[in-house]
Amino acid sequence: MVEDDNILAKAITAALTDAGFKVEAAIDGQEAIDKIPTAKPDLVLLDLLLPKKSGEEVLAELKKDEATKDIPVLIATVKDDNDTISRCVALGIRGYFIKAHYTLDQIVETIEKVVAERGK
Numbered sequence: 001m002v003e004d005d006n007i008l009a010k011a012i013t014a015a016l017t018d019a020g021f022k023v024e025a026a027i028d029g030q031e032a033i034d035k036i037p038t039a040k041p042d043l044v045l046l047d048l049l050l051p052k053k054s055g056e057e058v059l060a061e062l063k064k065d066e067a068t069k070d071i072p073v074l075i076a077t078v079k080d081d082n083d084t085i086s087r088c089v090a091l092g093i094r095g096y097f098i099k100a101h102y103t104l105d106q107i108v109e110t111i112e113k114v115v116a117e118r119g120k
Contacts, residue, residue: 001013001016001023001024001025001026001044001045001046002025002026002027002028002029002031002032002044002045002046002047002050002055002058003025003027003045003047003076004027004028004047004049004050004051005047006027008099009025009027011104012045012076012104012107013025015104015105015107015108016108016111019108019111019112021111021115024039024041027051028050028051028052028053029050029051029052029053029054029055029057029058030052030053031052032044032046032050032053032058033053033058033061033062036062036068036071037065037067037068040071041071042071042072042115042118043071043072043073043074043094043111043114043115043118044062044071044072044073044074045074045076045107045111046058046059046073046074046075046076047075047076047077048075048077048079048084048088049077049078049079055075055077056084056087056088056091059073059075059088059091059093060091063091063092069092072094072114072115072118073092073093073094074093074094074095074096074097074107074110074111074114075088075093075095075096075097076097076099076102076107077096077097077098077099078098078099078100079098080098094114095110095114097110
């Protein structure tokens with residue numbers, strides 16, 4: 001998970017841990033770029049408004065790297081403009097959440113579905 005809001009990061013981590021997931025967190029875009037290739041996660045939950053590197057920059061780097069291009073990415077952000085969503089869809093995201101419109105349970109359910117589909 002890449003999230004710079006500490007309170008939200010703790011809440012998402014708790015919900016995912018309760019659902020049986022192991023969660024690794026990064027608080028900025030550069031930390032995510034440094035951690036993801038080594039951690040090899042089953043999925044990345046990515047905020048777009050991040051310090052150091054934006055979520056869009058992180059997404060673009062992940063998708064151009066052979067080692068990380070197939071890792072599913074879900075966006076969880078407050079940005080709801082069509083241009084941003086279109087750019088992320090073009091880069092191959094698996095879903096896009098506007099944080100205020102989804103509960104933790106809904107986010108966990110979506111993550112479970114995407115991870116299960118990847119495992120098939």
